Amino acid sequence: MPDFRAFCQPTTAEPAELTLSPEESHHLVVVNRARAGDTVVTFDGHGTEWICKLTSERKNAAVLQVRFKQKIKPLPYEITLGQALPKGQFMDAIVRKATEIGTAHIVPLESERTQVHLDGDRSDKKIEKWQTAALEAAKQCGNAFLPEIQPVQNATAFMESARGYDLKLIASLQPGAKSLKTVLAAFQAAQGRAPRKVLWLIGPEGDFTPAEMSSSKTCGFEPVTLGPLVLRCETAAAYALSVLSYELQNAG
DSSP: OOEEEEEEOSSSOOOOOEOOHHHHHHIIIOOOOOOOOEEEEESSBBBBBEEEEEEEOOOSSSSEEEEEEEOOOSSSSSSEEEEEEEEEEEHHHHHHHHHHHHHEEEEEEEOOOOOOOOOHHHHHHHHHHHHHHHHHHHHHHSBBBOOOOOOOEEEHHHHHHHOOEEEEEOOSTTOOOHHHHHHHHHHHHHHHSSOOOEEEEOOOOTTOOOHHHHHHTTTEEEEEEOSSSSHHHHHHHHHHHHHHHHHHHTTO
16 A cells, blocks of 8 residues: 555546645645655545545645546445543544544444533534544545544434444443344344444443433343453443454454
């Protein structure tokens, strides 16, 4: 894979030339030190890539000559992460890891134990920050697809409105939570195939409350254990997404 990647959403389907935004130009030319003649893979976040040659090193408007276009095949499954907002900068890290793993949708949630509450402009600014984190991660790992980051929602309301998923999971510390392998095997036995659209909820510091766990059960969520140890929420998210992605990639 070439060393240089850049993000661009051209206005035409078959561009002969691409001009990068000031932010992308600065990152490519100043930060990554790309020079005229270098190969740059430009992507639109929806699975289209253009293999290009850098023809102008302008720091505010780098120009790329398109050599050819290619469509990247999406994953055969779609994972949505419903993440209760953690404290500090941990959501940035979760978004980055989720992007690297190939998560399709990220839904930030305010739960009963969430200590971070976002309203209005503050919420919009946070979403922009998370979108930037996702873009940086996509460029680093070579992911041609950017996850959709939805507006912040109430956790219980989101559980109640969650529709269209083959399987809905919630990470649980409670006794009786099943292993992911057990849940996937039961789905495979009942449906004759692996799930294609999966939603996984991860709680905040202190986990979801008993009331929220009860609501999740009513809404059809399967409680799944992440092992015998209590994981930090950012560790839990990366772990849960990783093992689910691995199982779905290797499903028959």
